[in-house]
Amino acid sequence: MLPLDKVKFCPACGERVVPRIEENRTRLACPAASCGHVLYGNPTPVVAALIEKDGEALLVRNKGWPAGWYGLVSGFLEAGETPAAGVLREVQEELGLDGEVAGLIGAFAFPERNEVILAYHVRARGEVRMGDELEHFKAVPLAKLRPWPFGTGLAVAAWLEQQRAHQA
The missing domain is CATH 3.90.79.10 (Nucleoside Triphosphate Pyrophosphohydrolase)
Known part of the structure; x- marks a missing residue:
């Protein structure tokens, strides 16, 4: 699995991911309103x-x-x-x-x-x-x-x- 610090694009839609506050943590997420996929980095x-x-x-x-x-x-x-x-x-x-x-x-x-x-x-x-x-x-x-x-x-x-x- 690719480490999160190496992920550049949303695996769901291909948009460039950006840092976003989710559940009181900074996570990488897709900025596209139609997608919004969040990368949680679960083990x-x-x-x-x-x-x-x-x-x-x-x-x-x-x-x-x-x-x-x-x-x-x-x-x-x-x-x-x-x-x-x-x-x-x-x-x-x-x-x-x-x-x-x-x-x-x-x-x-x-x-x-x-x-x-x-x-x-x-x-x-x-x-x-x-x-x-x-x-x-x-x-x-x-x-x-x-x-x-x-x-x-x-x-x-x-x-x-x-x-x-x-x-x-």
Whole structure:
């Protein structure tokens, strides 16, 4: 999705958009009286899977990511798809694994990408077959799993906290 600061023309009618106060915020909007389309910049829903397989968490590195960067399997929720079905589809597409949703971890804002992440704990089975989007994957023992401070790392931190609470 094009960031709002790059949008120049109304997607509904093609007029040049202008800043306008809408709902107490400055938003880009179409000035044409016959249109008036407002660009709200709503975040895109993304599903993410903290995949547990054989006592390990599977982390992935997408093509184009810097060396050493890993995250959870994630992808855009598709129209008409439930988040739980979407996360299982992503696990299948990216790692070729079958899985079952063990639970919802939570919803996390990812403002750097204008996304909201719906993260799930997924127990997976099968043999890993990496999809076209991935550069690499690694298996991390659950006891050694550590979060990172943004994006899907927030889901990892929440899941680790949930695990500690269940053990107490």
